[in-house]
Amino acid sequence: MRIQNLGPIKDGTVQLNRLTVLTGNNGTGKTLAAYSLFAFRYWLENQFTPNLVTEAQIQQIIAGEPVTNTVDYYLSVLEKQLIDNFNKLNDSESFYQNFFRDDSVYVSGTTKLTINKHDISELILPKEKRLNWFYRWDYNLETDSIEGQSSVNNLIENRIYSTYLDKSDSIFTYYDVEGGKQEQSGVSQAPSMSQATKLVSGNIFNDLFASRKTSFYMPAERIGINVFRNRLNNQIVNDSLQVPVANANQIETTTSANERYPYPIEAYIKYINNSLGRLKEPLDKRVQDEKLKALVDGLVPGEFVYDEVKNEVNYNLPDQTENRTVTFNLLSSSLKSLFGIDIFIRNIGEGNWLFIDEPEMNLHPTRQVMMMDFLYQLAAIGTNVVISTHSDYLVKELMNLMLADKVKENTATSQLVRVYNFEASTITDLGDITDDDVELANFDITTDQINNRYYGLIDQLDKRGSTHES
Template identity: 45%
Template sequence: MRIQNLGPIKDATIKLNKLTVFIGNNGTGKTLAAYSVFAFRNWLENSFRPEFFNQEEVNALMDSGEVIFPVGESRDRLQKQVVSAFNRLNNNGEYFADFFKGPNLYVRGTSKITIDAGDLTTALRPIKGMAQSYVTGVADGDTVSRHQYLLVSEFADDYKTVKVTRTEISPMKVEAKNAPILAQDTILNYLNAGISRLFLDLYANSCYLPAERIGINVFRAQLNAQIVRERFANPGSRLNGIQQEGDVRYPYPIESYINYLNSSLMLLDQPYRKDMENEHALMTELVPGDFTFDSDNDKLAYTLDDSEGTSRSVDFNLTSSSLKSIFALDLFLRQSDNMSWLFIDEPEMNLHPTRQVAVTDLLYELSKTGTPVVVSTHSDYVVKELVNQMLTDKVDSELGNQQSAENVSVYEFAKDGVTDLGDISARETFANFDETTDNINQRYYQLLDQIERNSGDDADE
């Protein structure tokens, strides 16, 4: 991804990875860079319309019941479509202007956010196969001959081709008013979205946890009361011809988090995913109790067993700031889709150093097990624990286990530009953090020396 003339960012190139980390001083553009990546993911998941099938191929599928596509050409075609369509958004800049909601951030005609095929490396995830069904019909007076079809898309020939087969399931006659006939272009869009899922995680549900999350968590009820008659609209809705409603007041990542919070509280009744044993253990270290939600009274609480095994509950607003900071991460781990992207600003926020280490371990584990993570941080504990995790993977790779340190990208933001730090596990120091620590220590010893000299002068007198 290339970001040009966006706030303090003049020109930065960022390679999206399984774990992408932004460090640097305040006001250098870290959050805006994370916003930019989220702008891409939001558009891909909600607004991109793939053109995998053409009408001729659909007709062939209807007639013969089977079509075959070469995998390599299909992936390349989809890549080119995504890159071209996203980059064209800069032509009028409407999507980005709605997304950032700041007159001095994305400036139409000057600012640009573009991607290339390399940015899709982590998004192109071929899966073994998938099934979907659709319903169509033929009108016959007041009735419709209703036909339901099952499509099975699977990789064949050792992943060299994709085969799509079509089987009729249940033909039946129903009243016309109960079976609207799908138009051919609707079926085409439906099939395109389905088959493209083999290559693109179009249905992922990226989650952005902004630095404002603690305030939003605490004042959730008041925010809901304030916006009860309004709807926060996705900036991509206008791209699909949907009229936006409501007064969009915040950058979309913040609005997205408000929507996410309101729609996800029922997840607290759900267990963590079965494939998340390691993540669950790390989360238990961060959150030893349980968050609960009383939907009847719209109340959040936190419950913890005391030393005698008695459960004690406290209102969410009275919990520690660390629990408020981690709350949304707990919700995220209860989602059913492990293809979601996680964006988090300042994961260290309000956490003791020991818990900053634990949350780093959790984010690293997520990135290794299929959840791409984008982080912006001011914490040297986060970065240095990340180094330890990468070094651990290097040790494990020498023992025959898979190395994943190469799947981490760290970028340092400064007033004079953005630098790719490369393999940070090979670095002994980080000027971004260490210069401040060294200055504090140097000043400390200077003051001790001065006190000692002053004491000597007093003794001489």
């Protein structure tokens, strides 16, 4: 994504990888960049509507005329539609104004967030995961007639049938068939003509793109949200947490009396409210690996529990003493910070996205290292992770993890890492941070300054002592 004139960012580009790390000083735009990347994921998952099949093609199908296109054709059409539709959000502006909710950050007519073909190509499912489908509609000639029919609902039989193509076949075929029908569950009535086109377009899109993956954003404000969740619910959730939409006509015209927040913050509130029931579920099978489970137990040694009657979250200590339950408000700030992650790891799902602003928040250096190990392992099992951080411990541990993989000649995960430094209104790709010539100035210069001053003061004290002795 190219980001132009957004807060302190004048012009910079971020290319996502499985694990993407944003570093830099305060006020350089890391959080805004993460917001922007999350905005694309939100739009892709909730608002993009592909348009791949026309009503004329549906009429052809009903008439028994086959309509065929190659997979490459649909990929090229989808790429263009995704790029054009997302980039046009800058023209309407209502989406971003309702997403950032700060006119001084997203400046109408000046700020631009754009994607290109490379960004889309990263979302295309690998060939071994693509599903090629036949989509079949049977027109019931015994009860309906195309000519003179006033309702298009009756033009299509009340079931949609589908079957897999051989995975080596690269052709999608749409046609009217007789016999050998396999009913697809979940379809209860005949779709209209427009519904049929949307259904087929959506299915093709989902078969080719990793679009059904969901994204979870953990903002820096998460501790306050977790502590004051009930109060926020009374004030904000009752306003329905208005979501950003691409069409200005869809935005509610009523003005809320309550303060509203950037959408990533409100998305976190909604996620927590809707996911508390997951605390009763076991950990996702992907984190049952011995190494990952040990990291999880190290970060959250006890157990969060949700009382549905009281609508409150408590924490069971890991020891077996009689009074082992602690109310959420009395927990350490580190556990309050990790609460959202504890929910997330109960239903990770392959390919989902985890955004974390300052994952090191309130963690002792030992646990910061443990957090980086955990995020690195999440990326290794297929979770997409984007973090913004100020932590020297996190970044240095990431370097160690990548180096350790290189020593083992297993670079599969280390090659899935990309690190960016935010400085002087620009965004710099640091490349392979394990290379000798890569300097993490964000941390190293400060560390060197502290050490140099320390040793300089020690020298002065030593010289003073020598003078007094003489």
